[in-house]
Amino acid sequence: MPLTGTPASRGFAQLLIRGLLAGLIAGLLAGAFAFTFGETHIDAAIAIEQAAAPPAAPGTAEEEPLVSRDGQKAGLVLATTLYGIAMGGILATAYALLRRRLHTRSDPRAVFFLAGSALVGVVLIPFLKYPPNPPAVGDPATIDQRTWSYLAALVLGLVAVWAAVVAARTQQAEWRRAAAGTTASLVVVAVAYLMLPSIDEVPATFPPSLLWDFRVVSLGVQAVLWTALGLTFGAFVTPRGTPASPARAEQTTAA
Amino acid sequence: MSDIQQAQPTAAPAITGRQLGTAAGVVAVMLLLAYLVAFDQGALSQSGMYLHELMHDGRHLLGVPCH
Ligand SMILES: [Zn+2]
Numbered sequence: 001m002p003l004t005g006t007p008a009s010r011g012f013a014q015l016l017i018r019g020l021l022a023g024l025i026a027g028l029l030a031g032a033f034a035f036t037f038g039e040t041h042i043d044a045a046i047a048i049e050q051a052a053a054p055p056a057a058p059g060t061a062e063e064e065p066l067v068s069r070d071g072q073k074a075g076l077v078l079a080t081t082l083y084g085i086a087m088g089g090i091l092a093t094a095y096a097l098l099r100r101r102l103h104t105r106s107d108p109r110a111v112f113f114l115a116g117s118a119l120v121g122v123v124l125i126p127f128l129k130y131p132p133n134p135p136a137v138g139d140p141a142t143i144d145q146r147t148w149s150y151l152a153a154l155v156l157g158l159v160a161v162w163a164a165v166v167a168a169r170t171q172q173a174e175w176r177r178a179a180a181g182t183t184a185s186l187v188v189v190a191v192a193y194l195m196l197p198s199i200d201e202v203p204a205t206f207p208p209s210l211l212w213d214f215r216v217v218s219l220g221v222q223a224v225l226w227t228a229l230g231l232t233f234g235a236f237v238t239p240r241g242t243p244a245s246p247a248r249a250e251q252t253t254a255a
Numbered sequence: 256m257s258d259i260q261q262a263q264p265t266a267a268p269a270i271t272g273r274q275l276g277t278a279a280g281v282v283a284v285m286l287l288l289a290y291l292v293a294f295d296q297g298a299l300s301q302s303g304m305y306l307h308e309l310m311h312d313g314r315h316l317l318g319v320p321c322h
Contacts, residue, residue: 011268016281034316042312067308079313083292089285093278099267107265123318132318146320147294214315221316239266 018236023088026228031077034221041214045134108234115230117161123222125157132218156192160185293319
């Protein structure tokens, strides 16, 4: 994108570059978290998967995998980084499009609101309906149906966040705004959870504690990603050289 | 607070109608990148299953249905 043009388009390009950079940083941090806390669980699940697989016929060599386990562990950081960059670009675009419609005077606070909405809408709400699974859990025959259900949960998560904002804005008092927003999103989530198909494919023999630990780490990876993305991009949009609050501005001029 | 557009003191650029196309294009490219990580099985990457296998652990730990 050329950096020339109208001030607004130049502004959008700069915003986008900052968003992509924030996404790169957040993706690397999420990758480091996933590598440190998640790989032991993936290894354990793959060991279970391989123990359950039928042994290779005698005489035939074990098929060499396309990517080694070490390669996949490096690829984990590549995956979170590319994903972080994509989310950073989307967050920056959403910020540019929605900033003036968010009722706050603080630019970083607008970013925190958007990143928090993403964490609830595209992470937490899909997570509670379709918790992530380690290798050895899940029937390969249903992968298409599970993928579409997951995407539907993600879209409905965003609808729930949007409904919360719309409902909150109908009220004046702070507590009524919170109550209206919470109620609206819970209604959307409840209806969505009832409509979406249930998936129950965990083998009875899979260790429950391993499943739980894997899911907690998986949620942690997304939490690290969106928290780091929100804080980094929030720092990038904080105007430099200007006082953070009007009150402090008065102090500065009075001094 | 009302829904009436207020003059917010913001450093964010005002996006004009013509820039909506650019913004939509940016979002499309970003979604394609996320698709490459989360769902692609070689159709987009043109690398066979190599990128898919490489990012296998990432898919699981990002919470995407994998296999
Ligand atoms: Zn997998």
